[in-house]
Amino acid sequence: MTWSWDHFFVPQNQPALEGAGFGLFSAVHLGVLVLLGLAVAVLVVGYRRADRDRRRVLRLSVGWTVLMLEVLRQAAYVATGTYTAEIVPLHACAAATLAVFVDALRPNRWTGDFLYAMGWWGALAADVFPDWADQPLLNVFTWQSFAIHALIVGYVLMLLFGGDLVPDVRNLWRVAVLTAVFATLGFLANRAWGTNFWFLDTGAPGSPLEGIQTLAGPFYVPVLILLVALVWTILYLPWVIRAYRRRA
Numbered sequence: 001m002t003w004s005w006d007h008f009f010v011p012q013n014q015p016a017l018e019g020a021g022f023g024l025f026s027a028v029h030l031g032v033l034v035l036l037g038l039a040v041a042v043l044v045v046g047y048r049r050a051d052r053d054r055r056r057v058l059r060l061s062v063g064w065t066v067l068m069l070e071v072l073r074q075a076a077y078v079a080t081g082t083y084t085a086e087i088v089p090l091h092a093c094a095a096a097t098l099a100v101f102v103d104a105l106r107p108n109r110w111t112g113d114f115l116y117a118m119g120w121w122g123a124l125a126a127d128v129f130p131d132w133a134d135q136p137l138l139n140v141f142t143w144q145s146f147a148i149h150a151l152i153v154g155y156v157l158m159l160l161f162g163g164d165l166v167p168d169v170r171n172l173w174r175v176a177v178l179t180a181v182f183a184t185l186g187f188l189a190n191r192a193w194g195t196n197f198w199f200l201d202t203g204a205p206g207s208p209l210e211g212i213q214t215l216a217g218p219f220y221v222p223v224l225i226l227l228v229a230l231v232w233t234i235l236y237l238p239w240v241i242r243a244y245r246r247r248a
Contacts, residue, residue, distance in 0.1 A: 007136035011082045012145070021134035024206045028137055029130075032146060036127060040154040047158035055162065062155045063104025066097045069148045073141070085193035092122045092198050095182040096152050104155075107164070113171035114178045117232055120156035123149040129207035169236045179228075200224075 007020050022028045047058050070089060077083040089097070096119035103111035126149045135142050159165035186197030196202050200221060203209030209224075216223040 007139055009076075009080070010136065010139060010141070011077060011080060012132050012135055012141045013077075013082060013084050013086055016134035017136065020136045022137040022142070024129070024133040026133075029133065032137070033127065036146060036150040040150055040157060043154040044158045044161050047162045050162075055164065058158070059104040059107075059155070062151055062158075063101045066148050066151050066155075067101045069144055069151075070094065070097050073144050076140070085189070086195045088189065088195075088197075090182075090186045090189050090195075090197040092118065092182070092186075093126055093149060093152065095119075095178070096123055097148060099178075100152055100155050109168070109171045110174045110178060112159070112165050113167055114175050115152070115156045116160070116165060116167045117172065117175040117235060118179055118228075120153050121231065121235075123152035125207065127153075129204060131204040131207070133206070167236060167239045169240050172232060172236065175232075 007017060010017065022032075043058070043062075047055060050058060074083075074087065074089065077087050096115060099111040099114050099119055102108075103115065127146055130145065132142055132145050156165070183198050183200070186195075187200055189195055189197050190201055199209050203211070203213040203220075212223060212227070213220045
């Protein structure tokens with residue numbers, strides 16, 4: 001991995017600089033994951049120990065931070081004249097960013113369960129299998145990507161461990177509606193602009209999606225839907241059992 005000050009503001013939609021990427025699962029990448037994990041742990045512990053008013057401040061702080069990180073990202077691409085269709089905030093994590101902001105302002109059954117069922121693990125996967133691993137580590141866009149995904153994970157975990165988010169299987173239809181709406185927007189954009197929102201056309205290189213696409217072939221999207229349903233089952237089953245035992 002090589003670096004110079006010229007790399008600091010290189011946008012992610014520009015050609016990767018040879019030898020400048022931090023590399024998927026490199027020592028640097030793993031170190032970043034450890035650092036982000038510690039930051040999320042501090043956020044969760046701080047939230048658990050906070051009183052009601054302090055918790056609201058923390059929720060709003062995270063909500064406004066993720067929103068501004070995305071707004072500044074969009075503005076940076078516009079200001080540098082490098083804005084392209086793939087920068088439009090239509091990925092799954094953009095939906096999660098919006099959900100975090102809305103939920104921080106007004107917690108509700110739509111955003112809470114959407115973040116639990118779709119948001120946190122998608123954001124975690126983005127940091128673990130970053131499609132920006134070919135970019136420099138010391139780059140504002142690289143750290144914007146790492147930070148915003150970590151904050152999405154941290155927001156959901158702090159609510160879960162703080163007891164302020166109790167997933168309810170009866171809200172899964174709401175999750176399905178939101179997912180269908182956002183994914184459909186991504187699909188339509190992909191058809192119009194040749195983009196790859198929600199990774200509906202191509203699995204991210206180096207991620208499990210790449211292997212799934214290879215195995216599933218033309219059934220890639222139906223298989224993804226089935227896998228998401230399986231993930232939902234795994235995520236909600238403990239809460240269903242918990243609710244059943246409390247009623248017994």
